[in-house]
Amino acid sequence: MISNSVAASVINAKQTFQKRPLIISGPCSAETEDQLVETAVQLAALGKVDVLRAGIWKPRTRPGSFEGVGTKGLPWLQKAKEKTGLPVAVEVATGKQVEDALHFEVDILWIGARTTVNPFSVQEVADALKGVDVPVLIKNPINPDLELWLGAVERVAKAGVQDIGLIHRGFSSYGNTEYRNAPMWHLAIEMKRRNPEMLLINDPSHICGRRDILLDVAQKAINLDFDGIMVESHINPDEAWSDAKQQITPEQFGAMLSAIEWRKEDINSDDFHAALEKFRQQINHIDDELMQLIGQRMKIAKQIGQYKKDNNITILQTNRWNEILERAYQRGEVLGLSQEFVSRYMDAIHLESINLQNKLMNK
Numbered sequence: 001m002i003s004n005s006v007a008a009s010v011i012n013a014k015q016t017f018q019k020r021p022l023i024i025s026g027p028c029s030a031e032t033e034d035q036l037v038e039t040a041v042q043l044a045a046l047g048k049v050d051v052l053r054a055g056i057w058k059p060r061t062r063p064g065s066f067e068g069v070g071t072k073g074l075p076w077l078q079k080a081k082e083k084t085g086l087p088v089a090v091e092v093a094t095g096k097q098v099e100d101a102l103h104f105e106v107d108i109l110w111i112g113a114r115t116t117v118n119p120f121s122v123q124e125v126a127d128a129l130k131g132v133d134v135p136v137l138i139k140n141p142i143n144p145d146l147e148l149w150l151g152a153v154e155r156v157a158k159a160g161v162q163d164i165g166l167i168h169r170g171f172s173s174y175g176n177t178e179y180r181n182a183p184m185w186h187l188a189i190e191m192k193r194r195n196p197e198m199l200l201i202n203d204p205s206h207i208c209g210r211r212d213i214l215l216d217v218a219q220k221a222i223n224l225d226f227d228g229i230m231v232e233s234h235i236n237p238d239e240a241w242s243d244a245k246q247q248i249t250p251e252q253f254g255a256m257l258s259a260i261e262w263r264k265e266d267i268n269s270d271d272f273h274a275a276l277e278k279f280r281q282q283i284n285h286i287d288d289e290l291m292q293l294i295g296q297r298m299k300i301a302k303q304i305g306q307y308k309k310d311n312n313i314t315i316l317q318t319n320r321w322n323e324i325l326e327r328a329y330q331r332g333e334v335l336g337l338s339q340e341f342v343s344r345y346m347d348a349i350h351l352e353s354i355n356l357q358n359k360l361m362n363k
Contacts, residue, residue: 012087012107013087013107013108013134013135014133014135014162014163016050016051016087016107016108017108017135017163017165017199019050019228020227020228021222021226021227021228021229021262022050022051022199022201022227022228023048023049023050023051023228023229023257024049024050024051024052024053024089024201024228024229024230024231025043025049025051025052025053025230025231025232025233025250025253026039026040026043026052026053026054026089026232026233027039027053027054027055027232027233027234027240027247028055028058028205028232028234028240028242028243028246028247029054029055029056029058029066029068029069029240029241029242029243030054030055030056030068030069030073030076030077031069031240031241032076033076033079035234035235035236036054036073036076036077036080037076037079037080037083038235039233039234039235039250040052040080040081040083040084040086041080041083041084042235042249042250042251043084043086043233043250043253044084044085044086045250046250046253046254046257048254048257049086049253050086050087050228051086051087051088051089051107051108052077052080052081052084052086052087052088052089053088053089053090053110053230053232054073054076054077054080054088054089054090055068055090055091055242056068056069056070056071056073056074056077056090056091056097056101057070057090057091057092057093057097058242059093059112059114059115065242066241066242071100074090074100074101074103074104074106075104077090077104077106078104078105081105081107087107087108088106088107088108089106089107089108089109089110089137090106090109090110091109091110091111091112092109092110092111092115092125093111093112093114093115093121093125094121094124094125094128095124095125095127095128096128098125098128098129099128102132102134106134107134107135108134108135108136108137109129109134109135109136109137110136110137110138110139110167111125111136111137111138111139111152111156112139113139113140113141113142113169113206114142116138116139116140116141116142116148116149116152117141117142117143117145117148119148119151119152119155122151122152122155122156123155125156126155126156126158126159126161127159129156129159129160129161130159130160131160133160133161133162133163134161134163135161135163135164135165136156136161136163136164136165137164137165137166137167137199137201138152138153138156138164138165138166138167139166139167139168139169139203140166140167140168140169140170140171140187140188140191141171142171142172142181143171143172144171144172144173144184144187146187146190146191149166149191150191150194153166153195153198163199164198164199165198165199165200165201165227166188166191166192166195166198166199166200166201167200167201167202167203167230168183168188168191168200168201168202168203168207168221168226169181169203169206169207170182170183170184170203170206170207171183171184171187179207179208179209179213180206180207180208180209180210180246181206181207181209182207183207183217183220185220185224188200188202188224188226189224192225199227199228200226200227201221201226201227201228201229201230202217202218202221202226202228202229202230203229203230203231204217204218204221204229204231205230205231205232205243205246205247206246208246209243209245209246210245210246211237211245211246211247211248211252214231214246214248214256215256215259215260218231218256218260219260219261222260222261222262222263223263225263225265231248231253231256232246232247232248233247233248233249233250233252233253234247234248234249235249235250236249237249294349297349297353298352298353298356301352301353301356301357302356302357302360304357305356305357305358305360305361306360308357308361309360309361315354315357315358315361316354321350324346324350325343325346328342328346329342329343
C-alpha cells in the first residue's frame with residue numbers, strides 16, 4: 001500500500017505529464033542540499049519549468065568518478081519540492097532505487113540509457129513498479145538499437161504503468177565528433193511513428209555534451225514536433241561534480257527557453273490544409289517516380305551482377321564505387337544537397353545493389 005501523500009503526488013505528476021511542451025530541468029547530480037534547493041528555487045522563479053530533475057544515483061562509465069550521493073539526497077528533493085511546488089524526477093536503475101525513490105515521494109522516474117540497454121535491468125525496475133502507477137520516462141539505449149528501446153517500453157507497460165514517455169538523448173556512434181552522443185534523429189522519429197500517442201522529449205544536454213549548441217539541438221527537436229525538452233542546469237556549472245561542460249545556469253536556461261521558437265503540429269485553417277495537401281501530392285508524385293527509377297537501377301545492377309558471375313569477377317569494384325561517389329557529391333552540391341545526405345543515400349543504394357548481386361552469385 002502507498003500512503004495518501006504518495007498517491008496525491010502521483011496524481012499531480014500524471015497531470016504534469018500531460019502538459020505540452022513539458023519542460024524538465026535541474027542539475028546533473030544532486031551534490032549538496034543547498035546546491036539542489038537553490039537550483040530548484042531559481043528554476044521555479046522562471047515560471048517556465050514543469051519538473052525538477054536531479055541525479056541521485058549516477059551510473060558512470062569508469063569507476064572512481066562521482067557516482068551520486070545516493071539515497072541521502074532524496075530528502076533534499078523533498079525539500080526542494082516543498083519549497084518550489086515543482087514535481088521531482090530521478091533516474092533509477094535497480095528495484096531498490098525504485099523503492100527508495102517512491103518512499104521519498106519522487107513524482108516521476110526515468111530509466112537511463114545504460115539501463116535501457118540491459119533487458120535484465122529493465123525487468124528488475126519493471127518488477128519494482130508493479131502496483132504503483134507512477135509516470136516513467138525511458139531514455140533511448142546507448143547504442144542505436146530501436147528494438148531495445150521498444151523492449152524497455154513493453155516491459156514497463158506490462159508492469160501496469162499507464163503513463164510512459166520517451167527521452168531522446170542521442171546514441172554512441174563511431175566517428176562522431178560534433179556531439180557527445182549523435183542525435184540520429186531518424187531513430188527518434190521512427191520511435192515516435194510507432195508510438196504516436198506517447199510523450200517524446202529531447203535531452204540536448206546529453207546529445208551536445210557542451211553548452212554552445214544546446215539551443216540549436218533543442219530548436220531542431222521542437223521543429224520536429226517533440227513534446228518538450230530536458231536540460232541540465234546548475235547554479236555554478238563550471239564547478240559541477242559531473243558533466244560540467246553541458247550544464248547551464250537557471251538564468252541561461254530561461255534565456256534559452258525564450259529564444260526557442262515554439263511550434264505547433266497543426267492549425268485550424270482550410271487554406272493552410274489545402275496548400276499543404278497540394279505540396280504533399282507533388283511529393284507523392286516525385287516519390288513514385290524515384291521508386292520507379294530506383295527499381296530500374298536495380299534491374300541494371302542485376303544484369304551487371306550476372307555479367308560478373310559469368311566472368312568470375314568480384315561484386316565490389318572499389319575504383320568504380322569511388323567514381324560513383326565523387327560524381328554524386330559533385331552533382332549533389334550543385335543541387336544543394338549535403339554531402340552527408342548524398343553519402344547516406346548512395347550507401348543505401350550501393351548496399352541494396354550488393355545484396356542483389358550476391359544472391360545471383362550464390363545461385
